[in-house]
Amino acid sequence: MPESSDPRPATLLTDELLQAIRSRAAGHDRDNTFPHDDLADLTAAGYLRAFVPVALGGSGLTLRQVAAEQVRLGAAAPATALAVNMHLVVTGIARLLADRGDDSLAFVLEEAARGEVFAFGNSEAGNDLVMFDSRTRAEPHPDGGYRYTGTKIFTSLSPVWTRLATFGRDDTDPTAPVLVHGVVRRDGGGIEVRDDWDTLGMRATQSRTTVLDGAVAPAAWVHRRLPVGPSRDxxxxxxxxxxxxxxxxxxxxxxxxxxxxxxxxxxxxxxxxxxxxxxxxxxxxxxxxxxxxxxxxxxxxxxxxxxxxxxxxxxxxxxxxxxxxxxxxxxxxxxxxxxxxxxxxxxxxxxxxxxxxxxxxxxxxxxxxxxxxxxxxxxxxxxxxxxxxxxx
The missing domain is CATH 1.20.140.10 (Butyryl-CoA Dehydrogenase, subunit A, domain 3)
Structure with missing residues (x-):
């Protein structure tokens, strides 16, 4: 058979790597600790750049390929898999949009290529509308940026994330409120991560509560302003x-x-x-x-x-x-x-x-x-x- 010209690796997770991660899972569950060692190994393997295009130094894997990897990682250490899943979700969204000609989240892939770790900060207590409304307030700035004030729950990767994809509601026009999706920096101020993760299972995810107290998404990182409710965007x-x-x-x-x-x-x-x-x-x-x-x-x-x-x-x-x-x-x-x-x-x-x-x-x-x-x-x-x- 002819040699494949596809530069993407067949797998990033070797059997040896998965065995090492599995061997640590019980300890992290018992001690309710974040698997820093797992994340270091996954980072070294290029796993956090799985969705990043080859041109940016990533592996350029497809959703199908990453899903297959996540099945294997989930079998080895479910909490580690679920934690890193949130970084993969944010980068996977950016990759899927880019593949379809939408570069509004290209900065996510560039940041991930530089080693930034993304978390997914959308869930809110009592918000059963999930992505179709928000209890978090999004206040616009004249420069196009937004300031977020609200509380997000189940923020996986809490000890290590450096970028948080989040959203809130802008009621500047009460007759036409909008949901504003953006990304904030952990070191940009206005963020408190509570040490409140002590759960029945999935303990190593350390999906702690994140309080946004004026956290700023710069204009370049505000990528959607959508009407409240379901959207075809x-x-x-x-x-x-x-x-x-x-x-x-x-x-x-x-x-x-x-x-x-x-x-x-x-x-x-x-x-x-x-x-x-x-x-x-x-x-x-x-x-x-x-x-x-x-x-x-x-x-x-x-x-x-x-x-x-x-x-x-x-x-x-x-x-x-x-x-x-x-x-x-x-x-x-x-x-x-x-x-x-x-x-x-x-x-x-x-x-x-x-x-x-x-x-x-x-x-x-x-x-x-x-x-x-x-x-x-x-x-x-x-x-x-x-x-x-x-x-x-």
């Missing part, structure tokens, strides 16, 4: 597509690891009832492992296929949002099911604090809280197929 599509696909990839990785652990447990555990034979010979256990494997085999092609459709610009029309939120919902629920089956196969040992399966059980629960949550996902899909609810 390409940025909104890129945000949902990249965010949901990469989230689905992380949780799909958890499922993949859970199947492996279930298989190992079935071969390790023995049964006195069956004359000391391993549980791999027990029909009930075989059924549970098969159930887990069937579910896992069903979700992995979905992640790959939809990521490819995003890359290739496949026209799903009005069904696009239903497809991406549906993928995220199925992937997270599927991972919960697979982990549950693995727990049942492994037995009581998985209930101990040091168990990897016990950790996965806690980590996978976080999937129900990420946008789009189950209620929002079902509403989106229902609207796509049935139309909006008649208000009369």
């Amino acid at each position: 390409p940025f909104v599509f890129a945000l949902f597509a990249v965010f949901e696909v990469l989230l689905a990839a992380v949780y799909t990785g958890i499922g993949r690891r859970a199947v492996d652990l279930a298989v190992a447990a079935a071969h390790r555990r023995t049964s006195m009832k069956n004359g000391g034979r391993t549980l791999a010979q027990d029909p009930d256990i075989r059924w549970r492992v098969a159930e887990a494997a069937l579910a896992q085999d069903g979700i992995e092609p979905q992640v790959d296929s939809l990521a490819r459709d995003v890359d290739e610009g496949v026209d799903h029309g009005a069904l696009w949002f239903a497809k991406v939120v549906g993928l995220k919902h199925r992937a997270t629920e599927n991972a919960r099911f697979v982990v549950d089956q693995a727990i049942r196969v492994a037995g009581g040992s998985s209930y101990f604090a040091g168990s990897e399966l016990g950790r996965l059980y806690r980590d996978v629960l976080a999937g129900i809280f990420h946008p789009s949550d189950p209620e929002s996902a079902h509403a989106t899909v229902a609207n796509a197929w049935l139309g909006p609810v008649d208000p009369t």
